[in-house]
Amino acid sequence: RKLGYAIVGLGSYATRQIMPQFKNCEYARLVALVSGTPEKLERYGAEYGVPRTHRYSYADYDKLRNNPDIDVVYVVLPNSMHAEYSIRASRAGKHVMCEKPMAVSVAECQAMIEAARAANRKLMIGYRCHFEPHNLRSVELVKTGFVGRPTLITAEHGFFAQPGQWRLDRPMSGGGSLMDIGIYSLNAARYLAGEEPMELVATEYTDRTDPRFRNVEDRIDFQLKFPSGVIANCVSSYSSGHNAFRVTGTKGWVGMEPATSYEGQKLFTRTGGDTEQVSVSTPRKNQFVAQLDHLPESILTGIPLRASGEEGLRDMRLIEAIYRSARERRAVSLA
Ligand code: NAD
Numbered sequence: 001r002k003l004g005y006a007i008v009g010l011g012s013y014a015t016r017q018i019m020p021q022f023k024n025c026e027y028a029r030l031v032a033l034v035s036g037t038p039e040k041l042e043r044y045g046a047e048y049g050v051p052r053t054h055r056y057s058y059a060d061y062d063k064l065r066n067n068p069d070i071d072v073v074y075v076v077l078p079n080s081m082h083a084e085y086s087i088r089a090s091r092a093g094k095h096v097m098c099e100k101p102m103a104v105s106v107a108e109c110q111a112m113i114e115a116a117r118a119a120n121r122k123l124m125i126g127y128r129c130h131f132e133p134h135n136l137r138s139v140e141l142v143k144t145g146f147v148g149r150p151t152l153i154t155a156e157h158g159f160f161a162q163p164g165q166w167r168l169d170r171p172m173s174g175g176g177s178l179m180d181i182g183i184y185s186l187n188a189a190r191y192l193a194g195e196e197p198m199e200l201v202a203t204e205y206t207d208r209t210d211p212r213f214r215n216v217e218d219r220i221d222f223q224l225k226f227p228s229g230v231i232a233n234c235v236s237s238y239s240s241g242h243n244a245f246r247v248t249g250t251k252g253w254v255g256m257e258p259a260t261s262y263e264g265q266k267l268f269t270r271t272g273g274d275t276e277q278v279s280v281s282t283p284r285k286n287q288f289v290a291q292l293d294h295l296p297e298s299i300l301t302g303i304p305l306r307a308s309g310e311e312g313l314r315d316m317r318l319i320e321a322i323y324r325s326a327r328e329r330r331a332v333s334l335a
Helices: 012-024 038-048 056-065 079-091 107-118 133-143 179-194 287-301 308-330
Strands: 005-008 028-034 072-075 095-098 123-125 148-158 199-205 218-227 232-239 242-249 253-256 267-270 273-276
Touching: 005 012, 005 287, 012 028, 012 038, 012 287, 028 056, 028 287, 038 287, 056 079, 056 123, 072 079, 072 253, 079 095, 079 107, 079 242, 095 107, 107 308, 123 179, 123 287, 123 308, 133 179, 133 242, 133 253, 148 179, 179 199, 179 232, 179 242, 179 308, 199 308, 218 308
Parallel strands: 005 028, 005 072, 072 095, 095 123, 148 232
Antiparallel strands: 148 242, 199 218, 218 232, 242 253, 253 267, 267 273
């Protein structure tokens, strides 16, 4: 059986990356659309066979409640809208998939978790890399001792932010590169370490004369100290392009570049003299399909939910601590 998704926000990520993937899903189908732009509803409704009865404006959002074909609401809106639209979906009795970052504050994340709990519905965050096979293989290699005892993780994520978009407007985005792309460095450091950091220190580098960065940060680097002793050095940037990580240990290293892109991941290892590229067999489901299928599969079969609201909350607590550390120019203890 396939559960029905409503997509909320027909922007770039929803229309170019997510919606084309439903045709390959085992447990998920696209049944409804929510947009403030009637032309988009018309165009994508026609393209995906979504009937007029299943196309909604934001004014009609709460009417999703009355549509039994909708099981899951997938929120793909600007960050500051995640909490409100996720909570309203939970209250409408729907399961929720929400894009990363989960919201723009710890308090919002907690309210989202509470709303889903009160409605007895599931809440999942769009951490697609948790379903990407090269990332999963990297985690497994580290876990099974391939690098020996891990001592250093590096994770770098950035892209060149173009002017004139909500990403650069703090009320809409909640922050700059860290909220958007640096969160991949943070989340990867955590899944590669397999534990939670106990202390962090962060430094921000932003040219405030650049009109793009009037109220959000450009570059913010942070160092996470984990209980096992491994240290993660992480980069988050809106003015340089990178997408890579590496775990170095007492016996060698495991690294990826690109690490978290939409496709084309490459995994490398080194234990002795040579760097080798590891081939990872192509799975039946790519990361997008696996992510879309996971929530309905969890609803239908009861398998434990990966990338839950609690996972999004963990990142948001660290994001708040990273901003605090950079602002106050001191290390922050996470105990
Ligand atoms: P986008 O600007 O392309 O799309 C945002 C959509 O929200 C647009 O359709 C816009 O019309 C709509 N919207 C509704 N109300 C709005 C308002 N008041 N102001 C601005 N837009 C409004 O952005 P996007 O790149 O699709 O990002 C959407 C979300 O998806 C973000 O939270 C982002 O972090 C996330 N995202 C995730 C990934 C990933 O790989 N998981 C990739 C890209 C984006």
